[in-house]
Amino acid sequence: MKNDYKDRIDKVIKYIEENSNQKLNLDILAGVSNFSKYHFTRIFTSIVGVTPVAFVNQERLQKAVYYLAETNKTILEISNQCGFESLSTFNALFRKHYRKTPSDVRNSVRKKSNFSLHFSNKQEELSPLQDYNRNRENQLLKRAWENMITIKELPEHEVAYLRHVGSYLDTRVAWDKLGRWASQQGLTPKNYQFIGISLDDGNLVEEYACRYDACVTLPSGFERYKHMKHVEFKTLSGGMYALYPYYDTIEKFVLAYQNVFSLWLPNSEYDADDRPCLEFCMNDPAKDKDGKCKVDLYIPIKKRI
Known part of the structure; x- marks a missing residue:
């Protein structure tokens, strides 16, 4: 592959x-x-x-x-x-x-x-380009990735969100503000999902200009018109995703993207699909004993033709 x-x-x-x-x-x-x-x-x-x-x-x-x-x-x-x-x-x-x-x-x-x-x-x-593909396929590494990656079908998600513009390491302000609003609506992590979306590739966009959406899923029939002044709303696309579970410091999270796209995806039977990646937040790093974040990273994929 x-x-x-x-x-x-x-x-x-x-x-x-x-x-x-x-x-x-x-x-x-x-x-x-x-x-x-x-x-x-x-x-x-x-x-x-x-x-x-x-x-x-x-x-x-x-x-x-x-x-x-x-x-x-x-x-x-x-x-x-x-x-x-x-x-x-x-x-x-x-x-x-x-x-x-x-x-x-x-x-x-x-x-x-x-x-x-x-x-x-x-x-x-x-130049760092010489022999850019010199490493031969490592079967042991391939098997390890197969044990780490799970292919899943996700439904569409209706979400409320707040946009952060700036470093991906400074999204806490958006999350705090969204968290306060969500708590007032009874949208807690126990019952609803909090999802981050990194909209820009840091290889192309300056750190200060990167866009990030902090999202929370909504119950069916949520009355959006009452909250237009506080948050925005959109639908996250469903479909096939590759799930990569991550647990480490926020600073190293960018390496999760790099590893999946450079090590797993080329050796898989899939291509990245034209949808944003979804970062399901599974804990609050501020409350983690080691200060680490637990994220289920969903990469949108499609079968390679």
Whole structure:
């Protein structure tokens, strides 16, 4: 099963290499891979080691170095030919990656006959992409994952929620506020489920801009119109999910996502479906003797075709 993921990621990489001078976005690349666009970045990053955007930029920068060293094209021409949105974007990314400006590189060509080779070697030193899929399938690891993951069908859930914008480590304020409102309505953890939804991939969105919904399930016939000023409402999609139980500190929870998407999913018979992951909160970390959170992480999946 893992070879299928490798082949699909290889197809994306080949597409990037052949079209890096064109406008590329996540929708296009997800379409090439036939992965859910909602989860494509997380899958690509877990397998390759960098985000698709970083990979595209790296490919463009490598070509830019060649043009600078081996042609007389102007820096503006090179920027356009390599697919950068603007000259300022090209200059900023180039300086960040190589610690030199494009002009510095061009001027150095006259001093170093092997400059292109030097920067090619430097590129390899900086790149985490070599042999990205070098690990062979580990049957023992596969069996361990099979014992940890449970495939479940979930129904739709009607929920009330509050949105938090900022670090995923600072969602406590939203939970406290939702908890007070829920308690007033008689919605307690003993009878109703509290669900977190991390809406943004931290590989793409700055930590301060990440969106997170703190949700509580509602009884049938709940009179929403009376509470519109205090909370919002929505329906969480049902369907097939892979359940991964997690119990550790909040700070390490992001590793649960990384492990499932990089270790279990590629070796499974499933693809991630185009729905958000659901984080069922099974305890209150503030009341846990070790300060740990217990979360049932539900990954939306579909049978691989």
